[in-house]
Amino acid sequence: MAITTKDIAKLANVSQSTVSRCLNDSSMISEKTKKRVLKIAQEHGFQFNAHARSLSANKTYTIGVILPKSLFDFEGEMHFRSWQNELIESLERMEFDVMVSFFENRFTKQNNIQRLITAKKVDGLIILEPSLDDETITILEETDIPFIFCKYLPSFYKTKDVDFVCVDQFKGGYIATDHLLKQGHKNIISISANHIGGEFDLRTEGFKASLRDHNLQYDKDMVFYGDTTFQSGYQVIKDNIKKLKNITAIFVQNDLMALGAISALKECGINVPGDMAVVGFDDIELCTFYKPYLTTVCQPTKEIAALTCKRLIEKLNSTDSDLKQKLEISPTLVMRESCGINL
Missing domain, CATH: 3.40.50.2300 (Response regulator)
Structure with a gap:
């Protein structure tokens, strides 16, 4: 048999109205009494009527x-x-x-x-x-x-x-590029996306800033554009393979495009990471589904x-x-x- 507010009142040695006020977190009741009543209610499995609470407090929770x-x-x-x-x-x-x-x-x-x-x-x-x-x-x-x-x-x-x-998107773009540069890569490109929200613009700005801090010149031809999909990352590499002759590292601004890029690089006989280092962004689950496992910027969700x-x-x-x-x-x-x- 379900316990009622009347039962709780008897166990707590208080009035039924006091129990009701405790359950509705009324300021009229001391914190000590509230805690004692709530503890008794929880111990006896009391199911509080949330709808009634929402009506009385004008809240939906x-x-x-x-x-x-x-x-x-x-x-x-x-x-x-x-x-x-x-x-x-x-x-x-x-x-x-x-x-x-x-x-x-x-x-x-x-x-x-x-x-x-x-x-x-x-x-x-x-x-x-x-x-x-x-x-x-x-x-x-x-x-x-x-x-x-x-x-x-x-x-x-x-x-x-x-x-x-x-997330500090600018910093994400910066640390991804900085890591590649500190590994000795001087010829780097990035694959970005035209996407609502501005996060890819900030990642690109981080990419540019890291290049500047390493005394490297930025050129607009260093950034290519996909649409955030695996297929677009794959296609960017396929369409621009001749331009990658002297490139040794790619910062791809989301993981699905990065995985697509790696797939295309493999098909073109370019080894990752032996011939080309790749860094992604997001740290989605698929990063460790395929070899080589993807180095990436993790957003602390x-x-x-x-x-x-x-x-x-x-x-x-x-x-x-x-x-x-x-x-x-x-x-x-x-x-x-x-x-x-x-x-």
Whole structure:
């Protein structure tokens, strides 16, 4: 038989109304009494009615996570699966429910951010979508629901004060290139992508800065462009194989393109890492599925997810909505075989 608030009141030697206030975290009850009542409730497996709590506190205890539409593609799924999992895990540890959605309903084209805010389905939003239209920006600016950007900062907000947690993409491009240069490679190219969100532009800027710091000249012909897919990395190499005659290292700005590039290099009789060193970016699972294992820049998704969720919960509990935080987390280089590291 399920335990009731009346049973808990009897065990705790308090009134039933006191039990109710404890379960709803009322400021009218001392912390000592709350802890004692909650402990008894937990020990006896009391199932608190979360819906009743949400009505009384005007809270849903649900966080909306807005994923980018690129997740529908294979390369997007490979990249964002870990981001999604880490965010959900962090929120569940904080005892929040999670509602995962996309910026736009694929079938009705309805704006899901507007829907979640208008219907008051969530207490806060974590947004990983880099492209927002003017209507959505207006909705976010006018809402009382706290939101935070994770990984991407839409261009509209780059000059505005807004909460944001991301990876230092510039540093990632820098350390990847710096590693190759310190290994003695002087003739290096990079494979980038024209992609919404600006992260590839920052990686390219890091590439350029590292070259300058090693007293090497940057030329626009040193950067080639794919579309983030395995096939595009493969095709860049195939289409430009004659230009690689004196090249000894390639910084490829995402892992799928890097794996595609390595496949094409092998077909062209170029050994990796013997003839050509390759560094990727992201550290997706496939990096250790094929030989040689890929040296790559790791984005610390677990740390970023934890900080994003922590910051959002702080905003939920704060009355100072004007205080904003922008956090850039440093990436790290994971050493594997594609640069000559033997495992």
